[in-house]
Ligand code: NOJ
């Protein structure tokens with residue numbers, strides 16, 4: 001089943017609790033001459049390490065593989081890489097079940113390989129960001145093994161243990177977002193422990209100050225190793241109602257896992273999370289580091305809460321509402337961009353990641369997919385804010401879900417089949433060239449390489465000036481060299497146009513216009529530049545048949561025109 005976003009994402013985004021208001025941008029680091037921080041000008045790139053580049057041909061990507069591709073990333077225009085978890089892990093959730101926060105899983109290499117990666121990245125001016133799984137550990141983490149060993153163990157209160165309501169009855173009705181009860185009975189101590197995700201991912205008890213101290217120390221440990229920040233996993237789920245009140249049922253029926261639809265009122269987005277985020281931010285500020293958040297907010301008011309009342313929480317809470325605009329609709333994008341542009345902090349734009357269907361499929365019409373991929377690049381890479389790319393997006397990689405349940409690797413795809421096929425489809429190996437296994441490995445890749453590697457791969461697209469990759473490079477180059485695109489304010493124009501999304505980016509006396517035809521027919525429009533004090537636009541980057549003359553722009557289907565305005 002092709003779905004715009006997996007049901008897990010839909011579940012996560014439905015949370016809605018509002019409790020605080022927002023305020024203006026501050027930071028303890030002075031930044032550049034204009035006060036901008038490094039992470040505001042940087043283009044981030046998410047690497048799913050299992051799938052990026054395999055240096056030892058065991059079929060699984062690794063750190064040395066990433067290091068070998070740094071020149072590629074530099075040339076592409078990437079300033080920071082976010083590596084999804086590469087710590088020791090039983091890999092139940094492919095690394096999001098961490099059994100040791102201060103090491104590297106042998107399948108990915110060693111700490112020495114990590115140090116080599118950061119030092120090579122630094123030589124190229126690329127920051128390295130790690131993924132910090134704050135909500136839960138693996139059930140194989142020493143903390144949990146000790147915690148479950150007895151009711152009086154030193155780590156007992158590091159996790160959430162409770163008696164059941166009665167024999168065979170969990171403490172309350174909370175369901176795991178990955179299916180089934182969120183409580184697992186452990187016969188050793190005759191109590192249940194709480195897990196928002198898989199049972200192998202027990203939730204940490206963040207109300208215990210020892211947990212907080214240990215986790216804060218983890219960040220210090222990595223900062224000392226040269227890490228420039230963290231993407232914080234699942235921040236919405238850090239705290240639970242201490243009284244364990246039952247969640248209300250949202251609507252009748254059952255989800256893909258056969259569970260009731262619950263409003264996660266008592267186990268997500270509790271206000272206590274903000275104190276933790278302020279603390280993590282204080283540590284980050286001591287290292288000029290950035291905190292990116294996996295923040296499934298219902299609206300921009302909620303997003304504002306994650307920036308913090310004095311912008312003292314997350315610098316870059318991701319705006320997933322942008323990924324929810326699942327059609328090429330200028331009106332809907334206009335609305336969402338305006339909302340996040342008016343947020344209390346610096347916007348963060350994402351169109352794909354390892355949990356959602358790739359943008360290539362969400363927007364592609366099956367006929368003009370490459371052109372549409374360029375259009376989407378022209379959109380999110382020219383907006384005011386920090387973009388986070390996802391590996392393979394720059395070559396037009398496609399989501400390729402398994403066709404048989406027995407081939408599924410992601411556990412939610414096995415338990416939720418066929419409604420929920422899991423996330424394998426957006427995690428397939430990077431397509432480097434047209435040789436066997438797309439040049440990702442000489443072994444057997446952990447997930448099959450999609451057939452599209454023959455047409456969409458780095459080597460071939462590098463030679464083709466009309467490829468998706470060539471366009472990404474051009475737009476990233478323009479973004480890095482154009483002050484208006486880097487810092488300029490955003491202003492929507494031609495707001496009634498149902499087919500074309502147009503906006504201005506202005507910095508001091510420089511203005512760039514971006515005109516994007518989101519329809520499959522040619523479009524002609526008047527930009528009404530005089531109203532903004534300009535006479536015409538000189539093309540900076542446009543598709544072959546998209547041009548401007550005076551105030552008028554002509555665009556081919558899905559055409560792009562990015563121009564410098566002149567008086
Ligand atoms: C969010 C991550 O992005 C996802 O991949 C993971 O399964 C959950 N958090 C649990 O850690």
Ligand code: CA
Pocket residue numbers: 054055056057058059060061062107
């Ligand atoms: Ca490997």
